[in-house]
Amino acid sequence: MENSIKATTILSEEHKNISKVIEAISAECDRVESGNPLDKEFFEKTADFIVNYADKSHHAKEEEILFPELKKDDVQMHCDPVPQMLYEHDEGRLFVKGLSQGIEDGDVGAVVKNAMAYVSLIRDHIYKEDNILYPMADEALSDEAQKCMLAQFDEAEKIFAAGARDRCLAIVKEFENKGS
Numbered sequence: 001m002e003n004s005i006k007a008t009t010i011l012s013e014e015h016k017n018i019s020k021v022i023e024a025i026s027a028e029c030d031r032v033e034s035g036n037p038l039d040k041e042f043f044e045k046t047a048d049f050i051v052n053y054a055d056k057s058h059h060a061k062e063e064e065i066l067f068p069e070l071k072k073d074d075v076q077m078h079c080d081p082v083p084q085m086l087y088e089h090d091e092g093r094l095f096v097k098g099l100s101q102g103i104e105d106g107d108v109g110a111v112v113k114n115a116m117a118y119v120s121l122i123r124d125h126i127y128k129e130d131n132i133l134y135p136m137a138d139e140a141l142s143d144e145a146q147k148c149m150l151a152q153f154d155e156a157e158k159i160f161a162a163g164a165r166d167r168c169l170a171i172v173k174e175f176e177n178k179g180s
């Protein structure tokens with residue numbers, strides 16, 4: 001399409017923020033596993049970011065806007081990766097539940113186990129979307145569909161709970177050097 005900004009461009013940009021947090025989680029889990037005490041506040045922020053940014057905002061854009069667009073009759077794709085992506089979103093939700101429960105119980109093992117499972121799932125998930133699903137979507141969707149999705153994305157931003165977007169972006173900024 002002649003206008004270079006596409007819905008998938010926005011989603012890939014969001015992946016960059018999610019990846020920064022993921023790498024910080026991985027580094028923090030390494031610290032805990034090498035005997036450092038659990039930084040409860042770090043993991044509380046992590047759960048907040050995953051629930052509000054990665055899931056409620058990013059996954060909602062995929063599940064409620066992009067994926068339904070790909071299901072439309074006139075969209076031709078040689079395979080349908082959407083069911084697998086949905087399955088992985090659900091798996092992620094289970095790991096975050098386990099993470100939050102672990103924080104509440106002060107169960108260090110459960111925190112690290114669920115956090116690392118989430119890291120490895122979402123790293124792989126983001127790779128598949130950036131390199132397989134999104135290019136397929138861009139190939140299959142019309143300029144009209146892209147424009148329509150961008151307008152819906154703008155609407156979707158408005159459902160962010162008050163302050164949640166800024167809080168999540170502040171977490172990205174705070175964490176971005178932890179993972180490197």
Ligand SMILES: [Fe+2]
Pocket residue numbers: 059062085089125129
């Ligand atoms: Fe996804």
Ligand SMILES: [Fe+2]
Pocket residue numbers: 011015058062126129
């Ligand atoms: Fe995604």
